[in-house]
Amino acid sequence: MKSVRRRFKDSKLRHKLMAIYICIGTVPVLLLGIFAYCQQRRDYLKEERSVMDALLSKEISRLDSRMASYASLSDYVAFNRSISDGLCGNDGSAYEIYEQYADNIDPVFSSLKYFNQEIEQISIYVDRDIVPHSNTILPLSDIREEDWYGKAKLTQNNQWFLEEGEKRAYNARIMPLMQQKGEHGVLYISVGYSELFSQLEELSRDAYGIVIYDGQGQSVFQTEHFPGREGEVILSPERVRQEYRKQAAGRDSAYMMACKNLAVRGWRAMMYCPKNEVVTVTNPLLLFVAGLVLVCVAASLAASLAFSRLVVRDIEKLQNNMKSVEQGDMTIWVKSDSKDEIGDLIRGFDAMIGEIHRLIHQVYEGKLLQRKYEMKALQAQINPHFLYNSLSLINWKALEAGEEEISKITLALSSFYRTSLNRGNNVLTVAQELENMHAYLEIQSCMHDGSFDVEEEMDPSILRYETLNLLLQPLVENAIEHGVDLLEDRRGKIRITGKADEENIYLIVEDNGVGMDEETLASILEFQTRGYGVRNVNERIRLFYGEEYSLSIESEPGRGTKCMITIPKNG
Numbered sequence: 001m002k003s004v005r006r007r008f009k010d011s012k013l014r015h016k017l018m019a020i021y022i023c024i025g026t027v028p029v030l031l032l033g034i035f036a037y038c039q040q041r042r043d044y045l046k047e048e049r050s051v052m053d054a055l056l057s058k059e060i061s062r063l064d065s066r067m068a069s070y071a072s073l074s075d076y077v078a079f080n081r082s083i084s085d086g087l088c089g090n091d092g093s094a095y096e097i098y099e100q101y102a103d104n105i106d107p108v109f110s111s112l113k114y115f116n117q118e119i120e121q122i123s124i125y126v127d128r129d130i131v132p133h134s135n136t137i138l139p140l141s142d143i144r145e146e147d148w149y150g151k152a153k154l155t156q157n158n159q160w161f162l163e164e165g166e167k168r169a170y171n172a173r174i175m176p177l178m179q180q181k182g183e184h185g186v187l188y189i190s191v192g193y194s195e196l197f198s199q200l201e202e203l204s205r206d207a208y209g210i211v212i213y214d215g216q217g218q219s220v221f222q223t224e225h226f227p228g229r230e231g232e233v234i235l236s237p238e239r240v241r242q243e244y245r246k247q248a249a250g251r252d253s254a255y256m257m258a259c260k261n262l263a264v265r266g267w268r269a270m271m272y273c274p275k276n277e278v279v280t281v282t283n284p285l286l287l288f289v290a291g292l293v294l295v296c297v298a299a300s301l302a303a304s305l306a307f308s309r310l311v312v313r314d315i316e317k318l319q320n321n322m323k324s325v326e327q328g329d330m331t332i333w334v335k336s337d338s339k340d341e342i343g344d345l346i347r348g349f350d351a352m353i354g355e356i357h358r359l360i361h362q363v364y365e366g367k368l369l370q371r372k373y374e375m376k377a378l379q380a381q382i383n384p385h386f387l388y389n390s391l392s393l394i395n396w397k398a399l400e401a402g403e404e405e406i407s408k409i410t411l412a413l414s415s416f417y418r419t420s421l422n423r424g425n426n427v428l429t430v431a432q433e434l435e436n437m438h439a440y441l442e443i444q445s446c447m448h449d450g451s452f453d454v455e456e457e458m459d460p461s462i463l464r465y466e467t468l469n470l471l472l473q474p475l476v477e478n479a480i481e482h483g484v485d486l487l488e489d490r491r492g493k494i495r496i497t498g499k500a501d502e503e504n505i506y507l508i509v510e511d512n513g514v515g516m517d518e519e520t521l522a523s524i525l526e527f528q529t530r531g532y533g534v535r536n537v538n539e540r541i542r543l544f545y546g547e548e549y550s551l552s553i554e555s556e557p558g559r560g561t562k563c564m565i566t567i568p569k570n571g
Contacts, residue, residue, distance in 0.1 A: 017304055017307065018305065020304075021300045021301075021303055021304035021307070022297055022300040022301060022304065024300070026293050029289075030293050033289030033292060036289070048256060048273070052271055056203075057260055059203050063199070063200065066196065067263065067264065070116075070191055073116065073189065074158045074171055074187060074189055075158065077122070077124075077187055077189075078158075079176065080108065080177075083104065083124075084177035085104075086100050087105075087137070101133045105124075105133075106136065109122045109136055118195040119189060121135055121189070121190040123138055123187075123188045124136070124137055124175065124185055124187055125140040125143050125185065126185045128140075143188075149186065152174065153174060153186065155173070155174065157173060159171060159172055162193070162212075162214065162220035162221060164219055164221055167193040167194065169190070169191050170189060171188075171189050197221055197223070200212075200221070200223060201223050204223040204224055204225045205225045207273060208225070208271055208273050209222075209271070210223050210272075211270050212262070212267065213237070213267065213268055213269075213270070214264075214267055215266025226274075233277070235272060243255045243272060244259055254274060254276070255272045255274055255275065256272065314338070314342050314346065325353060408442070408446070413439070413443060416436055416443065426468060427467070428466065428467065428469050429463065429464060429466055430463050430464070430465050430467050430507075432469075433470075433472055434472070436472070437476055440473045441454055444477075451491070451492065452480070452493060453492070453494070454495075455493065455494070455496070456496045457495070458496070458497070458498040459499045467507075467567055468544055475537065475551075479494050479511040480492075480494070482514075486513060487512075487513055487514065492511065492512065492513065493511065494510070495509075496508070497510070500569065504549075504569065505567050505568070506565070506566055507565040508564045508565075510561070511561055514560075515555045515557045515559050516555045516557065516561065521553060521554075521555050525538050534551070538550055541566075551565055552566070
């Protein structure tokens with residue numbers, strides 16, 4: 001928010017007026033459009049939820065009816081005395097048993113399957129060692145290990161079993177009339193899984209997802225149809241339950257839900273649809289609102305351009321005149337006879353420039369002349385020849401006394417100051433800058449008793465190019481003081497590299513010192529850090545060559561630091 005306020009405050013007056021006009025012209029329309037869109041979206045979601053409830057109720061009623069009809073068929077077979085009599089107490093020959101099955105049981109089962117095409121299998125499993133009769137009469141030993149048998153044998157009521165993975169739907173029950181005669185039999189009726197749920201499959205094609213759970217909460221059927229978005233919106237059975245609980249608790253959900261209980265005890269069906277799929281019908285209204293807002297923006301923009309041109313025209317002329325004055329052109333060419341605030345501002349600016357003219361002639365030129373003489377006097381006091389002569393005298397005295405180490409340091413110091421001062425010029429060749437660095441390293445090596453090594457790899461082709469003076473010395477100083485001087489476990493090493501490409505020259509100073517952490521590295525070029533020489537090098541490069549050239553630093557604790565100077569070949 002602060003950044004937006006700052007940007008608005010710093011923008012031009014013309015742009016501020018335009019922004020105000022656009023806001024006044026578009027914000028009310030935008031708010032009304034958003035309100036209308038949200039209201040229509042809410043109403044449509046409410047209507048769609050009612051439609052989902054009605055559709056799911058209708059299809060579940062159909063499913064209940066179909067399952068009830070199969071349950072009635074199960075009752076018919078289970079309580080058919082001729083069938084039970086034909087299965088109990090049958091001790092005749094195999095042929096006689098076959099004839100009895102063919103006469104009493106096969107016609108009934110064939111008739112049921114004929115009038116109910118969805119029935120895939122009707123079987124009665126008897127607890128007796130018999131020869132299977134087709135798939136109609138089978139020994140109970142075939143199903144003793146089945147999970148559904150363990151549930152079916154506990155009650156005489158009809159029970160439904162659905163296996164979603166294998167696409168099987170069947171019901172099973174104990175044969176009560178056989179049980180009365182001391183016999184044990186189980187009736188099994190299998191129906192087509194797809195045919196049983198065909199209506200729900202058709203319903204899902206209208207961009208819905210449907211899941212049916214049994215009494216234990218396990219999914220026994222799932223279908224969905226979301227063309228092109230299957231991987232995005234299809235929910236797992238557990239996720240469907242979670243979304244339904246959200247809706248029931250009044251929490252926001254990305255899905256619309258409907259839930260109905262089936263006639264089978266404990267079974268329930270849940271239907272879902274992504275809200276984004278539902279509210280696509282409101283897109284035309286959203287486009288209309290967007291178009292209306294664009295029209296308002298265009299109208300407000302045209303009005304603001306015309307109005308701001310009248311209001312800001314004289315202010316912009318005054319601004320341009322002030323820029324000319326900043327560049328040294330003291331000519332006043334903006335005049336105004338307006339009596340408003342802008343006219344007063346222009347006339348005040350005219351009077352101010354006149355006063356500045358007077359002050360310049362009275363004070364400024366005299367002060368400049370005084371400063372010029374003071375500078376010349378100061379420069380005269382700095383006589384580098386006196387420094388060179390003094391160092392030369394110290395060198396001869398050291399040679400006479402046989403102090404070669406002192407002579408060596410004196411010559412290095414003389415070379416260092418000669419290349420540093422450079423007769424007052426701040427530009428020299430790369431070769432001269434290297435000479436300055438060599439002199440400095442010679443002095444530091446003597447001061448440190450040769451406690452570190454120096455490696456140099458310089459492309460000879462770059463020696464003739466010009467560069468700012470005193471770029472390498474501060475980096476070498478920093479590498480010694482804050483890098484290799486702090487080492488305790490290894491000998492220090494400083495490596496100086498110079499190379500170039502088609503446009504730039506790269507001067508690199510590396511050390512194997514203690515390095516620095518990310519926080520220190522991030523702030524080393526800022527003014528509050530202690531490395532003034534490094535910061536000074538970076539600022540001088542940017543001021544002299546431009547913002548695209550600078551000093552870059554890479555470092556890692558315990559591994560050392562790498563400083564790279566990038567300057568252009570053409571200066």
